[in-house]
Amino acid sequence: MTMERRTTASDPAPTAGQAPGGRxxxxxxxxGVCVRFHTKTRDVTALSEVGLDVAAGEFIAIVGPSGCGKSTLLKLVAGLLAPTAGEVRLSGERVRGPRHDIGYVFQRAALLEWRSARRNILLQAEMRGLPPVAARRRADELITMTGLDGFADAYPHELSGGMQQRVALCRALLHKPPVLLMDEPFGALDALTREQMNTELNRVRRETGPTVLLVTHSIPEACYLADRVVVMSPRxxxxxEIIEVGLPAERDYTETMERPEFREAAGRIRTLLGSVSAHH
Known part of the structure; x- marks a missing residue:
């Protein structure tokens, strides 16, 4: 396990698809991202001087105290919120508004009750105007990949919470997004189902290959899923600190919990968050 901290870059703005020096x-x-909100009674600084580089295909987990701006950070990447200062780039292109090429999974599956699992997934294709035949083929691939075979025609009320989140994940991956944002997607699930979904997500991510940013309050979840864990301060x-977990890409859940790399990373995160709690 290694720790690192990224400082604000002072290089010239790169062109789309390139970093300074042609990389x-x-x-x-x-x-250097900052976000400030103005209300009638006060000004609130949600994020201050945030710097982070995420490589293509990397899985990043983001942990920190409640209210520290984790979800705000995802909204910045999605272009749903503009930074007060600094900039956000996707593949070298500055984010200037809502990005339609990303995938987004929220804590609640937000499925339409009157549509089957397959038709909830295909809603993404309808909204994007994707070719129907190819979209249906892709949906069926994802249904099989996420263990939803036999439930494609079931309605949300017939699905467990874990199955509903599988549908939401399929919907987010339908258009093959290069970047997948996940905001506490398994937070409402029971512990066993959450472990199963962690295992499923690890496998699906390896098979589909998007860059993933996951917000979570679970330290084991962060360490099991991520290549690196970003620990944030209170608001x-x-x-x-950014912690490199150092685990192999293919990870058995139970075996991973006993690995020294996992224990070291989880212990470091607990120490950092404990220090945060002690001083705030």
Whole structure:
């Protein structure tokens, strides 16, 4: 396990798809990002000087105290929120508004009750105007990949919470997004189902290959799934430390929990978050 901390880059702005010096641009870059909200009674700084580079195909987990700006960070990457200062780039291109090429999975599956699992997944294709035949083929591939065979025609009320989140994951992956954002997607599930979904997500991610940013409050989940874990400070949120987990890509859940790399990374995160709690 190694720890690192990224400082704000001062290089000239790269062209789309490139980093300074002609290197491939990071899939996601946050450079000196600050977010301030203004209300009638006060100004709130949600994020302060956040810097982060995420390589293509990398899985990043983001942990930190409640209210530190983790979800705000995902909204910045999605283009749903503009930074007050600094910039956000996807593959070298500055994010200037809502990005339609990303995938987004939320804590609640938000399925339409009157549509079957397959038709909920295909809603993405309808909204994007994707070719129907290819979209249906892709949906069927994802249904098989996520263990939903036999439930494609079931309605949301006939599905467990874990199955509903599988549908939401399929919907987010239907258009083969290069970047997948996940905001506490398994937070409402029971412990056993959450472990099963962690295992499923690890496998699906290896088979589909997107860059993933996952917000979670679960340290074991972060360490099991991620290549690196970003630990954030209390509000105003900034990057306290970035921890490289150092686990193999293919990970058995039970065996991984006993690996020294997992224990070391999880222990370091607990120490950092414990220090945070002690001083706030």
């Amino acid at each position: 491939a641009a990071p899939a996601v870059r946050l450079d 105003p949120g900034t990057v306290t």
